[in-house]
Amino acid sequence: MTQTTSILIKDPIIIADEVHRNSILVVDNKIEEISSKLNDNDAEVVIDAHDKIAMPGLVNTHTHVAMTLLRGVGDDQALQTWLNDYIWPREANLTDELVYAGSRLAMVEMIKTGTTMFNDMYFYMQQTAKAVEEAGIRATLGYGMIDLFDDEKRKQELKNAKELIKSSHNTADGRIKVAITPHAPNTCSAELIQESVKLASDNNLKLHIHVSETQDEVDLIKNEHGMTPFKYLDTLGALSEDTIAAHGVWTTPDEIKLLSERGVTVSHNPSSNMKLASGIAPVADYLENGVNTTIGTDGVSSNNNLDMFSEMKLTALMQKVNTLNPEVLKTRQTFNMATVNGAKALGVNTGELKEGKLADIVLVDTNVAHMVPLIDPLSNIVYAALGSDVNTLICDGKILLKDKQLTTLNEQEIIDEARSAALQL
Numbered sequence: 001m002t003q004t005t006s007i008l009i010k011d012p013i014i015i016a017d018e019v020h021r022n023s024i025l026v027v028d029n030k031i032e033e034i035s036s037k038l039n040d041n042d043a044e045v046v047i048d049a050h051d052k053i054a055m056p057g058l059v060n061t062h063t064h065v066a067m068t069l070l071r072g073v074g075d076d077q078a079l080q081t082w083l084n085d086y087i088w089p090r091e092a093n094l095t096d097e098l099v100y101a102g103s104r105l106a107m108v109e110m111i112k113t114g115t116t117m118f119n120d121m122y123f124y125m126q127q128t129a130k131a132v133e134e135a136g137i138r139a140t141l142g143y144g145m146i147d148l149f150d151d152e153k154r155k156q157e158l159k160n161a162k163e164l165i166k167s168s169h170n171t172a173d174g175r176i177k178v179a180i181t182p183h184a185p186n187t188c189s190a191e192l193i194q195e196s197v198k199l200a201s202d203n204n205l206k207l208h209i210h211v212s213e214t215q216d217e218v219d220l221i222k223n224e225h226g227m228t229p230f231k232y233l234d235t236l237g238a239l240s241e242d243t244i245a246a247h248g249v250w251t252t253p254d255e256i257k258l259l260s261e262r263g264v265t266v267s268h269n270p271s272s273n274m275k276l277a278s279g280i281a282p283v284a285d286y287l288e289n290g291v292n293t294t295i296g297t298d299g300v301s302s303n304n305n306l307d308m309f310s311e312m313k314l315t316a317l318m319q320k321v322n323t324l325n326p327e328v329l330k331t332r333q334t335f336n337m338a339t340v341n342g343a344k345a346l347g348v349n350t351g352e353l354k355e356g357k358l359a360d361i362v363l364v365d366t367n368v369a370h371m372v373p374l375i376d377p378l379s380n381i382v383y384a385a386l387g388s389d390v391n392t393l394i395c396d397g398k399i400l401l402k403d404k405q406l407t408t409l410n411e412q413e414i415i416d417e418a419r420s421a422a423l424q425l
């Protein structure tokens with residue numbers, strides 16, 4: 001890893017509260033200064049960024065990164081068939097080695113497309129933690145618990161979650177946090193969810209769960225418990241400022257008010273919701289009601305990539321066409337969903353280019369046809385940019401991508417290993 005302690009990013013267009021041209025000084029892992037008075041002598045490394053846009057690193061608030069190995073598996077299916085017939089039978093064959101290979105492939109893809117932090121739930125998570133530590137990015141990682149209402153299974157799942165806390169919480173210089181991650185209200189018993197809530201609160205951790213993803217899930221919970229999924233989770237004490245609910249597609253107006261009152265974050269996953277034909281989440285209503293709303297890619301086999309630039313654009317377009325109102329999801333709101341709202345959800349002091357924030361910074365090329373002209377740089381970032389326009393990425397003050405070359409990872413070796421791991425799976 002590059003051992004630089006100070007970096008001057010010279011003259012980029014900066015996407016902050018205002019869009020302005022200035023220089024950024026990074027010292028250790030923080031943004032020390034943003035000003036026009038900085039010069040080359042102020043830092044050990046100087047990056048000429050006059051033809052770049054500097055923006056905060058993107059925050060992917062719901063994914064399963066090792067599912068990169070399942071790219072292309074189970075296209076054209078609804079969620080439950082996709083899980084039962086395509087995904088779960090393959091996941092039964094996962095091993096430490098396979099999860100490590102899939103996670104490493106995801107690190108390459110995320111760094112090269114501008115993601116500096118992600119929120120994950122999956123299996124063999126110590127392997128994902130190892131990949132994150134080596135890559136240099138940030139992550140909140142949870143062992144994905146499913147008990148299918150079985151007592152013995154519940155105890156084993158909680159034991160695995162506790163082991164992950166011990167092995168990985170606050171590791172990698174604080175870049176890795178652990179979260180408690182029961183899979184969903186229709187695959188986890190009430191006891192498992194309640195014990196998850198307690199485990200999260202005892203250890204001051206986030207709680208990350210799939211909720212209200214499909215109409216089938218809502219019907220099932222209503223039949224079983226006589227209420228909708230978020231109301232049901234509220235009776236279990238699972239809704240708080242530390243909760244990140246993935247999907248929230250079929251949320252009722254009453255539930256939206258409840259989420260706002262409880263301070264819950266919703267992670268919206270537009271590609272996955274469209275690909276699995278789950279539905280359209282009421283994102284415009286979430287924002288209107290002050291719900292902290294963020295963006296995720298979900299796993300690669302329901303997306304089929306980890307490019308947060310395309311998720312941003314899809315988020316905005318989907319809401320505009322759904323409401324037949326072009327004024328919903330203003331460009332700035334969509335951008336905030338993919339950056340500062342995600343940082344807030346995960347409780348990390350990043351997501352904005354401001355002095356004192358952690359130095360998670362992405363430099364995007366502007367000297368490419370689809371970024372010209374640059375009338376409104378923020379608009380180009382949300383609607384025109386592609387993940388492949390990311391030129392440089394800094395996370396925690398370290399340069400992980402420089403002129404599109406990874407500095408911490410051997411890209412070709414990782415691709416080759418992932419290819420053979422996918423064949424085994």
Ligand SMILES: CSC[C@H]1O[C@@H](n2cnc3c(O)ncnc32)[C@H](O)[C@@H]1O
Nearest residue numbers: 087121122123144145183210298299
């Ligand atoms: C318990 S670890 C995570 C578990 O979730 C599966 N999964 C991936 N995407 C989704 C989704 O959109 N809804 C529900 N479950 C999903 C993943 O394959 C793992 O089994």
Ligand SMILES: [Zn+2]
Nearest residue numbers: 210246298299
């Ligand atoms: Zn998911």
